[in-house]
Amino acid sequence: MATEGLHENETLASLKSEAESLKGKLEEERAKLHDVELHQVAERVEALGQFVMKTRRTLKGHGNKVLCMDWCKDKRRIVSSSQDGKVIVWGSFTTNKEHAVTMPCTWVMACAYAPSGCAIACGGLDNKCSVYPLTFDKNENMAAKKKSVAMHTNYLSACSFTNSDMQILTASGDGTCALWDVESGQLLQSFHGHGADVLCLDLAPSETGNTFVSGGCDKKAMVWDMRSGQCVQAFETHESDINSVRYYPSGDAFASGSDDATCRLYDLRADREVAIYSKESIIFGASSVDFSLSGRLLFAGYNDYTINVWDVLKGSRVSILFGHENRVSTLRVSPDGTAFCSGSWDHTLRVWA
Amino acid sequence: MAAGPAPPPGRPRAQMPHLRKMERVVVSMQDPDQGVKMRSQRLLVTVIPHAVTGSDVVQWLAQKFCVSEEEALHLGAVLVQHGYIYPLRDPRSLMLRPDETPYRFQEGRRACWDWSGTPPCRRGLVVHRPLPKSPGPQTPYFWTSTLRPAAELDYAIYLAKKNIRKRGTLVDYEKDCYDRLHKKINHAWDLVLMQAREQLRAAKQRSKGDRLVIACQEQTYWLVNRPPPGAPDVLEQGPGRGSCAASRVLMTKSADFHKREIEYFRKALGRTRVKSSVCLEAYLSFCGQRGPHDPLVSGCLPSNPWISDNDAYWVMNAPTVAAPTKLRVERWGFSFRELLEDPVGRAHFMDFLGKEFSGENLSFWEACEELRYGAQAQVPTLVDAVYEQFLAPGAAHWVNIDSRTMEQTLEGLRQPHRYVLDDAQLHIYMLMKKDSYPRFLKSDMYKALLAEAGIPLEMKRRVFPFTWRPRHSSPSPALLPTPVEPTAACGPGGGDGVA
Secondary structure, X not given: OOOOOHHHHHHHHHHHHHHXXXXXXXXXXXXXXXXXXXXXXHHHOOOOOOOOOOXXXXXEOOOOOEEEEEEOOOXXXXXXXXXXXXXXXXXXXXXXXXXXXXXXXXXXXXXXXXXXXXXXXXXXXXXXEEEEEOOOOOOXXXXXXXXXXXXXXXXXXXXXXXXOOOEEEXXXXXXXXEEEEOOOOOEEEEEEOOOOOEEEEEEOOOOOOOEEEEEEOOOOEEEEEOOOOOEEEEEXXXXXXXXXXXXXXXXXXXXXXXXXXXXXXXXXXXXXXEEEEXXXXXXXXXXXXXXXXXXXXXXXXXXXXXXXXXXXXXXXXXXXXXXXXXXXXXXXXXXXXXXXXXXXXXXXXXXXX | OOOOOOOOOOOOHHHOHHHHHHHHHHHHHOOOOOOOOOEEEEEOOEEEEEEEEHHHHHHHHHHHHOOOHHHHHHXXXXXXXXXXXXXXXXXXXXXXXXXXXXXEEOOOOOOOOOOOXXXXXXXXXXXXXXXXXXXXXOOOOOOOOOOOOOOHHHHHHHHHHHHHHOOOOOOHHHHHHHHHHHHHOHHHHHHHHHHHHXXXXXXXXXXXXXXXXXXXXXXXXHHHHOOOOXXXXXXXXXXXXXXXXXXXXXXXXXXXXXXXXXXXXHHHHHOOOOOHHHHHHHHHHHHHHHHHHOHHHHOOOOOOHHHHOOOHHHHHOOOOOOOOOHHHHHHOOOOHHHHHHOHHHHHHHHHHHHHOOXXXXXXXXXXXXXXXXXXXXXXXXXXXXXXXXXXXXXXXXXXXXXXXXXXXXXXXXXXXXXXXXXXHHHHHHHHHHHHHHHHHHHOHHHHHHHHHOOOOOOOOOOOOOOXXXXXXXXXXXXXXXXXXXOOOOOOOOOOOOOO
């Protein structure tokens, strides 16, 4: 591909400039309908009170950096994965470890809990996503029932079950996302369009449930139609890798966290970025973001070991939480919004409320 | 598009935006007018100029960024951990002490093996001086972003120097490294020792002050590049990203990529957009409506289990519970999706539909969901089952879809796939949402549920705080075939919050 003839190069240049000019036009169109800023509209909203959030549980047990975590629908259990290949299921209310499995690879960067609570999925440098049914049978080795589902050509960065235990959506360093049938391992749909590693994804909470958003090293956040595999919307305003994307609870918008030390809010109906959450004193990248249940608060974990809490409407930073002793790599609010959990390179997970 | 010039020596700065930002902070901290107050620091018998105290650093950061002292201390600590500021007194660990402890800003040097060269900058400011070998201004050498990955040889020389200067100064992990390096570069060990001795000799020719400063700089540099066990490695970045950088070059070069871009932009230009004011208002009403239901914003009754260690909240709000709380029943009125997502809400809605003889609509919708999210192997069977039950003429639970959608669906059923019922499903969903759902909300049934639903009493703070409550575990979903229905009830007027 690199050594196409002169004719191809000419076409390439003209294609590139056509794309650029269309991109410019799109920006203009988007700007036309932008008649007010979010913080202006939010002026009449009551300010939030003082926030006192503390670590309520500390989960110790990983021997190395915690890279990813996910909540079970029962609102208490958590699955977490780490650099040394260990994947642990915790009853985080009691801080008991309930299951543990060691993956054959290191840097398990993605893990997810199945909606039924009966299985977990994980993957990382092995380029795969595997599903482990959870069993309490002492005689059974969890690793024995492991099912290899997804196969990528580079590391697995994120995975999520859809509405059932039978489908998994994955994102990979090979620049693609993919939807898989768990039972057969069949590829149901693949999503091409990112120009670099895809680092994160989130499924839309829409009633017709058909889209998801992904973010990557190409600084783009892309919204996909799961059925057709097409990209329906793309946003490119970040200045560096997008580490995390999460939908606003209504499904009309999503937030992103990036290495450029900002979090941003993108509205899908307005088709543009509508808010930036940043502060001069925040220098390090945001690794993971999540909304509280009402969407009023945005929790973001950063690479400088802190967690910043943002008022989504007013755009101001409500609180900064210290506690972790190394970068915060993952953060999720619990399914009923009573707490959020953060995982860190300091080998621990903390539940905050 | 050519591949571009070779990246300058050192870590690719583009991949570390935080380093550049830290550097900007450090530069402004050294501004002669607006920067941190510099003073001379007496250490043992020498005087070191242009030092700063830990507390001054914290104060300056707090003022400059309008943050609390705690946050300023954290930010300052991060600068120290990355070696941009180094301690003058006993730099065994890189910490920022918010007191009179002296620190200095890391400066420019030519090359780490050229210790006999330039004395440290007198003004404590960043040095921009052209190297004899490489033309152009030189960014500060010791800055983390510009240094090439610290070479083993240099580390060996450093450890050797420490060892020669005074036996026993090597800490445990340093001794291990020293031994390992000795084995590894045994062939070059004479060179290592020679360099070490040479550097020590050259250092003796400098003033005490210079010697001390250089020693501190060096020590900091190695603490950053070879952190002791247990200390976080600030330079670690995790698995390489943009590892498809090579393929990225290919992707951006390909004509297909641009064609796809053009197609995307054309479609995007054609889409309808909504005014920002409308979209943003929607957030206000959404947040306003949901605020009281958000435990982290408004608290939750009887108490937040994570805070009180009491799981009554979860028991009262279990997925299938006999008496849902008032907040929960209210949520069913927020949106149709909210109602369907709650098993209790959905069950009541099904009852309501039953009374109107349109229960098959919900059943059909559920069956379609099962198909959409089901196993691939099940698709043909599920499609058949749905057809038999809901779509076939004379079916037991025949759904009333408009004739055109029915025609298209039946046509599509010839080649069943998991999305073949999408149109029909959407039609029925909209029917329920626009018609049955609003009537449900206005119905006596719903009104009664709302009236019956209670608000839990706030759990009183424990009088004896040292009574230890055992935390109740819940049965794992992986253990049970079906969810357990707890018997906890919450009567009108609120239940007793204490379990």
